[in-house]
Amino acid sequence: MKITRNLYSSNLTLLTDLYQLTMAYGYWKAGMTDREAVFNLFFRRNPFKGGYAIACGLSYVIDFLENFNISDEDVAYLSTLKGNDDKQLFEPKFLDYLQQLEFTCDVDAVEEGSVVFPQEPLIRIKGSLIQCQILETLLLNMVNFQSLIATKSSRICLAARGEEVLEFGLRRAQGIDGGLAASRAAYIGGCAATSNVLAGKLFDIPVKGTHAHSWVMSFESEIEAFETYAEALPNNCIFLVDTYDTIEGVKHAIKAGNRLKEKGYKFAGIRLDSGDLAYLSTKARELLDAAGFTETVIVASNDLDEHIIDSLKQQDAKINVWGVGTKMVTAYDQPALGGVYKLSALRNKENTAWDYKVKLSEQAIKISTPGIQQIRRFYANGECIGDAIYDEENLPKNDNWTIIDPMDMTRRKKMTIVEGEYKDLLKPIFVNGKRVYKKPDLQTIQAKVKDELKTLHRSIKRFTNPHSYPVGLEKGLYDLKTDLILKLREVE
Amino acid sequence: MKITRNLYSSNLTLLTDLYQLTMAYGYWKAGMTDREAVFNLFFRRNPFKGGYAIACGLSYVIDFLENFNISDEDVAYLSTLKGNDDKQLFEPKFLDYLQQLEFTCDVDAVEEGSVVFPQEPLIRIKGSLIQCQILETLLLNMVNFQSLIATKSSRICLAARGEEVLEFGLRRAQGIDGGLAASRAAYIGGCAATSNVLAGKLFDIPVKGTHAHSWVMSFESEIEAFETYAEALPNNCIFLVDTYDTIEGVKHAIKAGNRLKEKGYKFAGIRLDSGDLAYLSTKARELLDAAGFTETVIVASNDLDEHIIDSLKQQDAKINVWGVGTKMVTAYDQPALGGVYKLSALRNKENTAWDYKVKLSEQAIKISTPGIQQIRRFYANGECIGDAIYDEENLPKNDNWTIIDPMDMTRRKKMTIVEGEYKDLLKPIFVNGKRVYKKPDLQTIQAKVKDELKTLHRSIKRFTNPHSYPVGLEKGLYDLKTDLILKLREVE
The missing domain is CATH 3.20.140.10 (nicotinate phosphoribosyltransferase)
Structure with missing residues (x-):
């Protein structure tokens, strides 16, 4: 084959x-x-x-x-x-x-x-x-x-102050090797994992990923999408909550999270991929904490780089994991x-x-x-x-x-x-x-x-x-x- | 093998x-x-x-x-x-x-x-x-x-107003395929040739190249470098004239050009790779024309993009061929x-x-x-x-x-x-x-x-x-x- x-x-x-x-x-x-x-x-x-x-x-x-x-x-x-x-x-x-x-x-x-x-x-x-x-x-x-x-990766990881940085750049990378070599270099610079499966296989880098907006759009409702995902991959649940409305999305994720908990699984996290990350992460944290999910992490992505991460940190954004793509793998500003x-x-x-x-x-x-x-x-x-x-x-x-x-x-x-x-x-x-x-x-x-x-x-x-x-x-x-x-x- | x-x-x-x-x-x-x-x-x-x-x-x-x-x-x-x-x-x-x-x-x-x-x-x-x-x-x-x-290449070629644009970007490209795929795309956008030999071989793109500063530095004098090059490759002579002093370099190139002419070969061109290209190209053109080399082209390179080419054109720079590298193959500004x-x-x-x-x-x-x-x-x-x-x-x-x-x-x-x-x-x-x-x-x-x-x-x-x-x-x-x-x- x-x-x-x-x-x-x-x-x-x-x-x-x-x-x-x-x-x-x-x-x-x-x-x-x-x-x-x-x-x-x-x-x-x-x-x-x-x-x-x-x-x-x-x-x-x-x-x-x-x-x-x-x-x-x-x-x-x-x-x-x-x-x-x-x-x-x-x-x-x-x-x-x-x-x-x-x-x-x-x-x-x-x-x-x-x-x-x-x-x-x-x-x-x-x-x-x-x-x-x-x-x-x-x-x-x-x-x-x-x-x-x-170098870019090391700067981004410094901005994240020890928190996990995930490299998500393949789709915007400059060609095949622009993706593969970037995943390798980003890992060397301090990233915890990549979304790039072939880089994971070739270079022994941890790989991470859950689901995209298209998953949510493939179902009648967001809650059905989250629950179906949780049914299929209960040990890998980070729900992307911004397909329609972020705050409603967090509430739906919490519902699915409760089901996971009942079944003995971990509600690992939610991901924010648009909007004001400082505001939304704080709101999401409140909702998660109020529901008892204090260990559930908030992953953020959307055109992040060291400067935006630094600014979000200074604003005390409640983000635990940073997904960085384009700006990392193309070294966008240079x-x-x-x-x-x-x-x-x-x-x-x-x-x-x-x-x-x-x-x-x-x-x-x-x-x-x-x-x-x-x-x-x-x-x-x-x-x-x-x-x-x-x-x-x-x-x-x-x-x-x-x-x-x-x-x-x-x-x-x-x-x-x-x-x-x-x-x-x-x-x-x-x-x-x-x-x-x-x-x-x-x-x-x-x-x-x-x-x-x-x-x-x-x-x-x-x-x-x-x-x-x-x-x-x-x-x-x-x-x-x-x-x-x-x-x-x-x-x- | x-x-x-x-x-x-x-x-x-x-x-x-x-x-x-x-x-x-x-x-x-x-x-x-x-x-x-x-x-x-x-x-x-x-x-x-x-x-x-x-x-x-x-x-x-x-x-x-x-x-x-x-x-x-x-x-x-x-x-x-x-x-x-x-x-x-x-x-x-x-x-x-x-x-x-x-x-x-x-x-x-x-x-x-x-x-x-x-x-x-x-x-x-x-x-x-x-x-x-x-x-x-x-x-x-x-x-x-x-x-x-x-797209970048088409813009650069538009700026060059029909004159030849050569793509020289491999050394600064984002990885192996960042170079290969870029050479192909740059050619599609309108470039006349690439320096990238493997892209030439794989995609049937014309390849071009003559010599670098290191060639000149490998000889006792610049004139010896040019003459040795002309001896070896009389049918591919574009002398890089800025290793030590550009205007002196042009004069040395003209000397080597005269030898080429005596032997029935074409003095194809000179290349400027640093300094004020508007000023130097005008001076070089005067020297070349005065020596009877009105057909000898002036190639320019050094961090060119559509905006710099456009500006050089507006200044009536005497450049005939544009060598573009980093700014093209990385789409530097975006x-x-x-x-x-x-x-x-x-x-x-x-x-x-x-x-x-x-x-x-x-x-x-x-x-x-x-x-x-x-x-x-x-x-x-x-x-x-x-x-x-x-x-x-x-x-x-x-x-x-x-x-x-x-x-x-x-x-x-x-x-x-x-x-x-x-x-x-x-x-x-x-x-x-x-x-x-x-x-x-x-x-x-x-x-x-x-x-x-x-x-x-x-x-x-x-x-x-x-x-x-x-x-x-x-x-x-x-x-x-x-x-x-x-x-x-x-x-x-």
Whole structure:
């Protein structure tokens, strides 16, 4: 009875921008394919005007890299591409080369669920120039989106102050994987469950759901609808009460709840999906309590996000469980994380040393950082106090580091290396193309997010004008970058 | 050498909200699975504060429905789900039933590439209640997202006034399919090509791409980078000129262009990816023209959307080709279309007649429309002048129709049925679960969008406060809906 979806049963190696392949071809023609390079994936600004982000997507990246492969079918397709003289874009010999290419890079990455900040390399790839280049697009696609959603989810869960958040977004998600990967990332960010059954099956996420308005509309009356539902699924009763009139709906739910109680079942909850949630939840709570259903929860949904939840909390709305859909899975107020992937070092022609690389721009924030970068996070009393981006090939000579804000060189901070009070965030994932890292399960990653958020001062987690966490370039790397920029600006 | 991506090689039938399955179970327990129902998929507001939308996603829907299937593995998963008493949520007999379920519905839909408006059913499903219900989530997922992107793309292409628009969004897209489906929808909306190679291969979309900043950074100098590229790919030369200094970059590109010309190749273009595009494109055009490269195009990219393109056009920027990424594929300013799927009719218990259904709400826009709906579009001199949503079971008695705005019953319009001056938009796609519709190829759908947009008065296509195209309920249906609402409000 199994079927196969053609769309995704093929490998994803061609899920890349054509320019990666034309550059690959250029490197091959120029004999540069195997020059060793270092690329870093990072973002430039925290999403949602927030103070932090959550790294996510590495698990997808690992799967992709382990399956890196150009199939016969892919080659057949690539050989049909033409240049502007209507001749083949790629020589057949190059396509043979491409097909024989095996993934042999070193990959270091920040673990999923880690708190991260702008400018920090989330993934660092070191290996042959051609391989590093070809991987760019898919790495960005996976990490940009999943980090965005994990961050959004963590914010929404913070707003809910420990109460259950359910992710309901599939119907408005951006495509199939826009739904699946979002359910995974939302769970990592702190959601308790998803409505997405396939995400539940594939990723072992708890799934939740009861009934929609159409259920109620399929019966002569609302009370008949609730009672029929309770008859069929007595152990899963959260009645949606706003199909016709919310307050009447609550009364009908209480009637059905009484029947459930008589039969020894739990009247688990009601759901509000429209109207003024602050007002209606208070009214519903009163009715439920008066009927003795003090343990029956009120689930609310309807275009919720962290700001609306926060406002409802401040209004003392009587909501216990938060169903969040569209605003979570599309990261509605900022639907893309502007992550980029930049070359930071390349072996010189003689293969005797690294040439460090920067990309210039008239905007300081768009100038990239050179070097074989690593991130060191410093702690004091369990709270993180600052991150240094440093060059592994140029470690400071002593334990007193200075970090310098790359956007404002007058903002500096001293950091002291004390045993047990710091950690380096990039961990080896692949060495020479072989995986050396064991993927944690989703529950472990979700727990990591919770732990990591505890290490952040609450001012950094604030939604409005959060405190800017200190991330700087270690002084040696800062000086090196400055020298490179000045040299390039003079030369060019 | 072929590999399989486990993630998507299984079927997608479980890509649904759990509540569809709990409702399905409820219908099964209540003996209601085979009651004939009609559901409609529609949206409530045009996206992007615009005047229209483009229907897209039907092709994905057809593939999905043709592969509708619950596998053994799916059943094994579903049987692990528990209720709040820790007992199985679904009886094994129900799961057997579910697994034997075959898709047998009638599906009528607006063809991909059609111009559509709020409240109009894009897809109408008629069939057993249980089947109609289970399909909701995936239909919404596919149609919401793809219609959103096709609409965005059509707006961006309108802003570019016939000039080439290239879609470059994969790296910032919302997941794998957020990229693939977006590339397809963007092409339908009018883009000339995509950078997404897998979309090119799967959907037969032209692909384009040359090189990135990292290519330039991999050489000692920019001129060496351009010349090496030109040597390798002389038939695909669009030089990215802003790695270090844009104007110097243009000069270097011209040098490389001269070499290309000597060798008999075309210096196809340059690309600007940062800075003030109005200023830089004018300067670059002057330099190119002065060097005799009047045919060499200027491609621009960097966070473009319809508004920025429109502004650049008004500033007389010398840009010939528009590369659009993030803002297109995520529909950045409105990343979700709020499409919904509502029950509009259900056979009565005796199976003698339809019970028409509405969902109430305190907001008029959220009240659904009952009936076996069809859309009739009226034309005058090749321009469309109004759409009637009417009930197929209650066709008006004569050829003079009145349509009434469901949001404002005082806004009415007379329409006269004249041979050749109207058409019905919903076409049969499946009859009793068998496909009766041949999917057009992508080029045909793209051409349809162009043709359809020509039938719209330009005031409807305006970006700012567009004219509101008249869509109304045919008076018979309007009266029927009003009666139903009043009856429900009295009863409830």
